[in-house]
Amino acid sequence: MKLPFRKTFVIRELAPQDQPFLREMLYEAAYWRPDGDRPPLEQGLQRPDLVRILAGWGRTGDVALVAADGHGVRLGAAWLRLWTAEDHSYGFVDEETPELGIAVKPEFRHQGVGTSLFMTLLARARQDGFTRVSLSVESANPARRLYARFGFRPVRESEHALTLVADLEPEPESG
Numbered sequence: 115m116k117l118p119f120r121k122t123f124v125i126r127e128l129a130p131q132d133q134p135f136l137r138e139m140l141y142e143a144a145y146w147r148p149d150g151d152r153p154p155l156e157q158g159l160q161r162p163d164l165v166r167i168l169a170g171w172g173r174t175g176d177v178a179l180v181a182a183d184g185h186g187v188r189l190g191a192a193w194l195r196l197w198t199a200e201d202h203s204y205g206f207v208d209e210e211t212p213e214l215g216i217a218v219k220p221e222f223r224h225q226g227v228g229t230s231l232f233m234t235l236l237a238r239a240r241q242d243g244f245t246r247v248s249l250s251v252e253s254a255n256p257a258r259r260l261y262a263r264f265g266f267r268p269v270r271e272s273e274h275a276l277t278l279v280a281d282l283e284p285e286p287e288s289g
Contacts, residue, residue, distance in 0.1 A: 125234045128178035139191040142217035190218030192231040204250035214249040248279045
């Protein structure tokens with residue numbers, strides 16, 4: 115069921131009490147297909163590839179943002195994480211490029227929440243001194259259009275997924 119458009123929402127840093135929500139958003143990112151198999155949340159998040167993504171959250175370089183409406187209802191989240199060559203996720207390209215993840219609750223999609231989270235997280239990556247970011251996306255995921263709008267280009271392709279990278283323009287100097 116699609117809920118009415120949320121005219122106003124804020125994007126804020128992840129707070130400790132948002133940790134379960136970040137896990138929910140990882141689940142939404144992994145099981146995004148509306149007609150696909152969706153195991154129960156805890157079962158779905160036990161996949162080894164998903165366990166790794168948020169394990170030990172809060173280490174240096176971890177950044178997460180949450181979109182919430184004026185009543186505190188959380189709508190979506192976006193996050194950045196640095197990986198090593200030995201320990202990484204699907205969108206890994208190198209140890210200096212953070213991997214981006216993003217998800218919006220299904221009932222709040224197509225209302226600008228994802229775009230706002232995306233833009234804010236990219237600005238944060240620039241502010242933190244990163245020159246590019248990466249992500250992994252299934253080839254069939256319609257979010258690819260959003261990523262293309264922000265300059266993400268393929269650097270690796272597998273049978274069902276793409277690893278994309280976007281160069282970040284430096285913030286204009288104020289003066």
